[in-house]
Amino acid sequence: MPTVRLRDASEYPEPARRLFELSRQWFAYDFKEPPAMSRVMAWDPHFGGPHGRAMKRAMAPGEFSRGEKEMVAAAVSGANACTY
Amino acid sequence: MTGDDRWYEAAFVVGITNALNVVADGLGAAVMPAVDPATAPPDVATVFADIRAFYGTAPGGGEVPRPFGVIAHDAAYLADVWAAVKHAFTERRLTRRVKTALAFAVSLTTRSAFGTAFHLSELRRLGVGEGGIREIIGVTQMFSSYTKIADTLQLCSDMADIAPVDPTGVPDAGAG
Numbered sequence: 001m002p003t004v005r006l007r008d009a010s011e012y013p014e015p016a017r018r019l020f021e022l023s024r025q026w027f028a029y030d031f032k033e034p035p036a037m038s039r040v041m042a043w044d045p046h047f048g049g050p051h052g053r054a055m056k057r058a059m060a061p062g063e064f065s066r067g068e069k070e071m072v073a074a075a076v077s078g079a080n081a082c083t084y
Numbered sequence: 085m086t087g088d089d090r091w092y093e094a095a096f097v098v099g100i101t102n103a104l105n106v107v108a109d110g111l112g113a114a115v116m117p118a119v120d121p122a123t124a125p126p127d128v129a130t131v132f133a134d135i136r137a138f139y140g141t142a143p144g145g146g147e148v149p150r151p152f153g154v155i156a157h158d159a160a161y162l163a164d165v166w167a168a169v170k171h172a173f174t175e176r177r178l179t180r181r182v183k184t185a186l187a188f189a190v191s192l193t194t195r196s197a198f199g200t201a202f203h204l205s206e207l208r209r210l211g212v213g214e215g216g217i218r219e220i221i222g223v224t225q226m227f228s229s230y231t232k233i234a235d236t237l238q239l240c241s242d243m244a245d246i247a248p249v250d251p252t253g254v255p256d257a258g259a260g
Contacts, residue, residue, distance in 0.1 A: 002239055002240065003236070033242075036239045036240065037233070037239065040233060040237060040239070051226075051229065054226060055226045055230070058222030058223050058226045059223065062219045063213060063215055063216030064182070064216060068185070069219065069220075069223045071094055071182070072186060072189045072223045073223050073227040075098050075186045075189055076223065076224050076231070077230075078095075078098060078190075079098065079189075080228060080231040080232070082230075082232075082235055084230075084231065084235070084239045084240070
């Protein structure tokens with residue numbers, strides 16, 4: 001169980017809900033609620049905003065494709081023993 | 085092989101990378117002599133030659149990576165470990181370049197001085213530019229942040245719906 005109550009998308013102000021739409025586009029998937037991490041990051045836009053931009057910059061295709069980077073991210077998550 | 089074969093390949097790379105790093109870093113400065121390639125018995129020398137060829141070091145010289153030298157006192161064990169390493173890193177569905185990137189990222193994540201330096205060197209040898217290396221560092225860094233945030237808040241995975249249906253019936257550890 002999460003240690004915090006994750007708010008529903010409807011509880012967030014309009015700017016955050018616009019970011020949720022960008023999140024939906026990023027994952028190309030129609031979530032019933034935005035991913036938990038998106039909602040966590042939206043709790044503090046002054047942290048979540050730059051953190052999210054840095055992530056998107058890191059994941060953008062370059063010498064390695066987005067797919068290859070997703071696999072690296074999965075391996076890093078595994079090494080960190082993170083099930084999320 | 086199934087549609088999951090890329091992930092099996094990735095998992096084997098991560099596992100065997102960690103196995104090598106554990107020996108190399110864990111032993112650290114402990115006095116644990118490696119087999120000297122110059123005086124290695126023939127069966128060990130044969131494996132050493134294959135290791136050098138795989139990593140592009142000179143056939144008649146050059147270092148054998150420390151984890152292999154340390155375990156080479158048991159030639160049969162060395163041969164099996166090396167066979168697993170070589171198979172894991174051999175290009176199949178995933179390229180050797182991607183496999184090395186995975187090994188580098190995992191080594192960096194686990195703070196393996198040996199693995200980080202070794203796979204960084206391998207990435208460069210395989211033609212990955214400094215920009216590409218920085219890309220892997222960036223992904224490693226950002227997901228080392230996300231994972232800790234997720235763990236601190238004990239978030240449950242909500243990405244399972246994206247994955248194809250798993251016919252095995254194995255429970256999802258992140259569900260619930």
